[in-house]
Amino acid sequence: MRSSRASFVVVAGLLAGVALLFLMSANEAHSPLRHLYFLPVLWAAIRFGLRGGSLVALLAVLLYAPIVLLLMERGGPAAEVGEGIATIILLLGVGSLTGRLRDRAKGEALRHRGLAQLQRAMAGGGELPEILERAVTVLRENERAHEITLFLKFSESDPMFLTVGPDRSPRWLSGASCDLRQDSAAAWVLKTRTVLYISDVFTDLRIQKEPSWGPFPRRLLLIPLMVAEECIGLVALERHGEFGRAERASAQATGMEIGIGIEHARLTLRQRRFAEELQAKVAAATQNLRELDQAKSDFVSMTSHELRTPLTAIQGFSELLLAREASVERARLFHQYIHQEATRLGRIVSDLLDLSRIELGRGVELRRRAVDALPLLERNVSLVEREASGHRLVCHAEPQLPPVYADPEKLDQIIQNLLSNAIKYSPAGGTIRLVAETAVVPGRVDISISDEGVGIPPESLSRIFEKYYRIRNTATTRVRGLGLGLALVKSLVEAHEGEIRVQSQVGKGSCFVVTLPQHSPETTAAAAPEDRRLD
Amino acid sequence: MEVFTSTFNSAAGRSGLFPPESSKVFLLFGSPAVIGACLWKLGWLPVPLAQVGGLVVLHGGLLALALFYPLGWSRQWARAVLPALASLLAGGVLSLLGPWWGWSLITLPVWLGFLSTREPAIRTLGLRLPHERWMLPAGAAIGGLLGVHLLVAASRALGYRVALFPLGPVLANLSYDLGVNLVTAELLFRGALFGDWWRRYGFWPAAVLSTSFSVLRYLIDPRLPGQLDALAGASFYLFLLGIAGCMLVRLSGSLFPSALASLFFFAAYRLFRQ
Numbered sequence: 119m120r121s122s123r124a125s126f127v128v129v130a131g132l133l134a135g136v137a138l139l140f141l142m143s144a145n146e147a148h149s150p151l152r153h154l155y156f157l158p159v160l161w162a163a164i165r166f167g168l169r170g171g172s173l174v175a176l177l178a179v180l181l182y183a184p185i186v187l188l189l190m191e192r193g194g195p196a197a198e199v200g201e202g203i204a205t206i207i208l209l210l211g212v213g214s215l216t217g218r219l220r221d222r223a224k225g226e227a228l229r230h231r232g233l234a235q236l237q238r239a240m241a242g243g244g245e246l247p248e249i250l251e252r253a254v255t256v257l258r259e260n261e262r263a264h265e266i267t268l269f270l271k272f273s274e275s276d277p278m279f280l281t282v283g284p285d286r287s288p289r290w291l292s293g294a295s296c297d298l299r300q301d302s303a304a305a306w307v308l309k310t311r312t313v314l315y316i317s318d319v320f321t322d323l324r325i326q327k328e329p330s331w332g333p334f335p336r337r338l339l340l341i342p343l344m345v346a347e348e349c350i351g352l353v354a355l356e357r358h359g360e361f362g363r364a365e366r367a368s369a370q371a372t373g374m375e376i377g378i379g380i381e382h383a384r385l386t387l388r389q390r391r392f393a394e395e396l397q398a399k400v401a402a403a404t405q406n407l408r409e410l411d412q413a414k415s416d417f418v419s420m421t422s423h424e425l426r427t428p429l430t431a432i433q434g435f436s437e438l439l440l441a442r443e444a445s446v447e448r449a450r451l452f453h454q455y456i457h458q459e460a461t462r463l464g465r466i467v468s469d470l471l472d473l474s475r476i477e478l479g480r481g482v483e484l485r486r487r488a489v490d491a492l493p494l495l496e497r498n499v500s501l502v503e504r505e506a507s508g509h510r511l512v513c514h515a516e517p518q519l520p521p522v523y524a525d526p527e528k529l530d531q532i533i534q535n536l537l538s539n540a541i542k543y544s545p546a547g548g549t550i551r552l553v554a555e556t557a558v559v560p561g562r563v564d565i566s567i568s569d570e571g572v573g574i575p576p577e578s579l580s581r582i583f584e585k586y587y588r589i590r591n592t593a594t595t596r597v598r599g600l601g602l603g604l605a606l607v608k609s610l611v612e613a614h615e616g617e618i619r620v621q622s623q624v625g626k627g628s629c630f631v632v633t634l635p636q637h638s639p640e641t642t643a644a645a646a647p648e649d650r651r652l653d
Numbered sequence: 654m655e656v657f658t659s660t661f662n663s664a665a666g667r668s669g670l671f672p673p674e675s676s677k678v679f680l681l682f683g684s685p686a687v688i689g690a691c692l693w694k695l696g697w698l699p700v701p702l703a704q705v706g707g708l709v710v711l712h713g714g715l716l717a718l719a720l721f722y723p724l725g726w727s728r729q730w731a732r733a734v735l736p737a738l739a740s741l742l743a744g745g746v747l748s749l750l751g752p753w754w755g756w757s758l759i760t761l762p763v764w765l766g767f768l769s770t771r772e773p774a775i776r777t778l779g780l781r782l783p784h785e786r787w788m789l790p791a792g793a794a795i796g797g798l799l800g801v802h803l804l805v806a807a808s809r810a811l812g813y814r815v816a817l818f819p820l821g822p823v824l825a826n827l828s829y830d831l832g833v834n835l836v837t838a839e840l841l842f843r844g845a846l847f848g849d850w851w852r853r854y855g856f857w858p859a860a861v862l863s864t865s866f867s868v869l870r871y872l873i874d875p876r877l878p879g880q881l882d883a884l885a886g887a888s889f890y891l892f893l894l895g896i897a898g899c900m901l902v903r904l905s906g907s908l909f910p911s912a913l914a915s916l917f918f919f920a921a922y923r924l925f926r927q
Contacts, residue, residue, distance in 0.1 A: 176893070180802055183806065183889070184805065184806035184809055187806060187807075187886065265654070267654055267657075269657070279657075281654075298657050299657065299659070299660065301660050301661060302656060302657055302658060302659060302660065302661050303655075303656040303657075303659070303661035304656045304657045305661075306661050306663060316656070317852060317853050317854070317855070318852035318853070319655055319656075321852050321853075322666075323662075323665045323666055323667055324661055324662050324663060324665045324666055325655055325656070325659055325661055326655075326659075327660075330723075330774065330777060331723070331777035331778075331848060331852070332777075333781075333784075333906040334903075334906055335851060335852040338656060340656060354654060354656055354657075356654070359903075360855055360856050361855075362855065
């Protein structure tokens with residue numbers, strides 16, 4: 119500001135000096151001193167552009183014209199009068215032309231600087247909205263726009279509207295405030311992919327049905343943002359004042375750059391996000407592999423332990439029977455122990471074989487028929503009653519409950535597994551309820567087994583049916599098992615076209631509900647052939 | 654922003670320099686002007702009648718065309734124009750009585766001022782105070798500078814005599830400028846034509862075109878000396894004054910700074926004595 123004032127003072131002084139010199143030394147239009155006028159004119163044009171050059175040229179003409187008029191009035195030589203008029207035209211021409219060239223050069227320099235600023239803004243870090251805010255703010259400054267709106271339609275359902283106004287703070291529009299009319303000027307630009315210039319929003323009949331003049335023209339330039347052949351949105355630039363053809367062409371070129379810049383930024387972000395997701399997936403997979411490795415090791419260790427315990431018992435009692443003579447009662451007791459441990463061993467091996475067959479895709483053969491739920495539950499309760507010291511086992515079945523359509527052996531396996539878990543995970547005893555009742559879904563029966571044990575943490579609920587998965591906490595560390603029981607139960611239930619679900623609260627207990635189909639002639643016919651394979 | 658929310662009709666638009674239906678105004682005021690000019694040339698029109706008729710038809714026409722821009726061919730336009738014509742007629746007739754009676758022409762700007770309070774659309778021509786008040790003295794300074802330059806240059810180069818007294822003719826001319834000349838010229842050339850073309854074509858085309866029309870209007874003034882040097886000088890100064898007026902309108906959004914520039918320039922011009 120201060121330098122501009124100083125420049126004007128210098129120009130004025132220079133002009134005054136030249137005028138004085140001119141008037142004092144030679145009062146003739148053809149005096150060579152008149153060329154001195156070109157110095158301040160050129161200087162002002164180079165320093166201030168078209169406005170400065172034209173203004174100083176005009177001042178020079180105002181100072182010089184009376185001398186030419188005087189010459190004309192006196193009837194001086196035509197050549198000198200012509201020379202004077204030519205000087206006037208040259209002064210105006212040189213001032214305006216030099217100023218215009220300077221303005222154009224400066225405009226180009228500013229455009230390049232603006233593009234560099236824009237590239238810097240778009241290359242900076244952050245999420246896409248942040249990048250767009252920076253870019254639009256820079257663009258508004260560079261284009262000297264009153265307001266600028268960026269519309270992007272990466273997704274049809276959720277377009278992005280960003281506006282930066284005179285307060286320079288970016289505003290994201292959403293909801294009804296940014297509804298794009300399908301017959302609006304913006305929609306037309308997106309459809310035709312052509313630049314639209316509206317010389318005055320107040321009076322342009324294409325957009326105003328009842329035009330009325332505002333205090334100044336509101337110029338609008340709508341530039342489609344093209345990436346290859348695709349139109350990804352548009353930029354709407356609003357200016358209060360002049361918006362010349364060259365400036366519009368420049369803005370249009372910048373708009374193209376913005377489109378490409380936005381697409382690059384979007385792709386870079388997508389790539390970064392993809393890399394992050396990939397990294398997370400790799401980390402999760404690595405963690406899973408570690409867990410699997412640990413589970414396999416645990417499985418081998420536990421299987422060895424589980425197999426060795428009954429084997430040791432069988433070995434010990436059989437050695438006792440061989441080594442010494444025992445009374446009939448004592449021998450019978452030893453035989454009973456050997457039989458129990460052999461049964462246990464057989465069950466472990468059977469579980470392992472079933473699971474192995476399921477894993478290998480060989481399936482399990484089902485022999486389904488009508489099974490009454492209550493006798494089944496009572497039989498299983500009597501089998502485990504001896505293990506369940508301190509537990510109260512309650513069996514209940516709804517009167518007139520229809521029979522379940524299932525394989526009795528597999529159903530025994532399901533109930534025994536769930537019952538065994540209920541006993542194992544209720545170290546403090548408590549009541550274990552086995553209830554059979556009609557399910558909410560017609561044609562189905564619910565068999566639920568609930569305990570008052572340690573319960574299952576919420577984060578483990580989704581994983582308890584996975585193979586080898588065991589909940590690790592202090593309350594269950596003493597419980598033996600391979601982590602196969604619930605996986606096997608789930609597979610067997612699903613083979614019966616049933617489902618299993620669980621509800622649990624830590625410290626209060628768990629409830630497993632098995633839903634199976636009722637026995638009816640239809641179910642029998644639908645399941646023919648009678649045997650079904652578990653895959 | 655309207656471009657997102659308003660209907661857009663790409664086929665709509667306006668062509669031509671003047672608004673649709675403005676030919677009616679040209680016809681309404683152009684025909685009597687041409688007939689009057691013919692009668693005047695033939696010497697069939699008495700001088701007082703020619704003076705009053707010329708005042709009413711020419712300035713009334715300029716004013717009617719200016720008011721046509723915001724009001725269109727409507728009843729409001731007729732209601733605005735007819736009292737203005739009556740005011741011009743009364744003022745013209747009274748001016749014949751003597752130089753001081755010319756001040757009766759001041760009723761025209763008074764009527765327009767009153768009208769602008771009743772018809773807000775007229776204010777869009779620029780009948781409002783400038784955004785920045787310093788534009789008023791700036792306008793006066795520009796007009797004064799050009800006027801003083803004209804006085805110095807014309808008195809030195811062309812030998813025109815400059816005198817303030819007797820004051821009567823100066824005041825009579827000033828009343829004409831203040832009451833009619835500036836009002837109609839500013840409203841039409843700066844308010845309506847420049848305003849419309851500025852919005853449609855940008856500043857420089859609008860400024861050059863509207864100023865050219867305004868220079869043309871002054872050059873056909875029968876009171877201007879017919880010599881070539883006088884016509885060249887008048888064109889030069891009026892062109893500068895017109896461009897400066899357009900710049901003032903653009904910067905201030907008001908006609909008043911431009912009107913002040915013209916007033917000071919014409920005040921200086923009226924000091925010439927033949």
